[in-house]
Amino acid sequence: MSSTGSHNKIINAAARMALKPAGAIRKGQSRLWLDDNGWYITLIEFQPSSSPGSLLNIGVQFMWYPKDAYAFDAGYRQQDIGSIRYRNDDQFTPQAQAMAEAARDRMLVIRQQMQGITSASTYIHGLLAENPVTVWTYLHQGMLHLLQGHTDEALSRFRQLLAEPDSWEWALAVKTHTQELMLHIQHQRHLPWLTEIVQQSRALKKLPERVIDLSTI
Numbered sequence: 001m002s003s004t005g006s007h008n009k010i011i012n013a014a015a016r017m018a019l020k021p022a023g024a025i026r027k028g029q030s031r032l033w034l035d036d037n038g039w040y041i042t043l044i045e046f047q048p049s050s051s052p053g054s055l056l057n058i059g060v061q062f063m064w065y066p067k068d069a070y071a072f073d074a075g076y077r078q079q080d081i082g083s084i085r086y087r088n089d090d091q092f093t094p095q096a097q098a099m100a101e102a103a104r105d106r107m108l109v110i111r112q113q114m115q116g117i118t119s120a121s122t123y124i125h126g127l128l129a130e131n132p133v134t135v136w137t138y139l140h141q142g143m144l145h146l147l148q149g150h151t152d153e154a155l156s157r158f159r160q161l162l163a164e165p166d167s168w169e170w171a172l173a174v175k176t177h178t179q180e181l182m183l184h185i186q187h188q189r190h191l192p193w194l195t196e197i198v199q200q201s202r203a204l205k206k207l208p209e210r211v212i213d214l215s216t217i
């Protein structure tokens with residue numbers, strides 16, 4: 001077996017041993033694992049590096065915007081864990097196991113931090129503060145305020161989003177989505193609408209149907 005095939009097999013075996021018993025599922029035959037929590041997913045990616053080996057990316061993706069792609073909305077590269085490089089099976093196997101176990105532990109911490117919207121908001125705001133501000137930043141900040149019942153703060157973030165000069169097609173789509181959301185907030189029917197959006201986003205990713213009640217997060 002080639003070094004590429006061998007190191008992929010080792011990573012996949014280590015990830016399966018560490019993550020599957022903790023409730024994560026592998027996306028197809030990729031090196032991406034998902035911890036599905038209904039209204040958000042924790043993504044765990046054993047990213048290929050320039051040489052045979054792996055980097056580790058862990059972050060959260062929210063389901064309150066409808067798209068089929070997986071993306072890191074908050075959190076990404078785990079710099080403190082570093083990278084591992086394949087030289088031979090004997091050297092690489094324990095390193096892959098250690099990385100997978102670290103990924104599992106971090107996934108479980110995220111799951112704990114995201115229990116309850118107040119705790120989740122504090123945790124996610126901290127992660128968002130580490131990244132450049134974009135329309136996504138304002139959307140996620142606004143949604144976290146909205147789900148806590150802080151409507152004025154949420155609307156302030158949404159207005160900042162609409163004022164951003166981004167004119168890319170995807171940015172305009174986010175702005176249109178936000179305008180529709182603000183209209184539903186005005187008529188106090190945003191929670192049923194957002195529940196439909198979450199279900200739509202999950203369906204686009206071919207995730208299983210789940211009962212989602214955003215009012216009880």
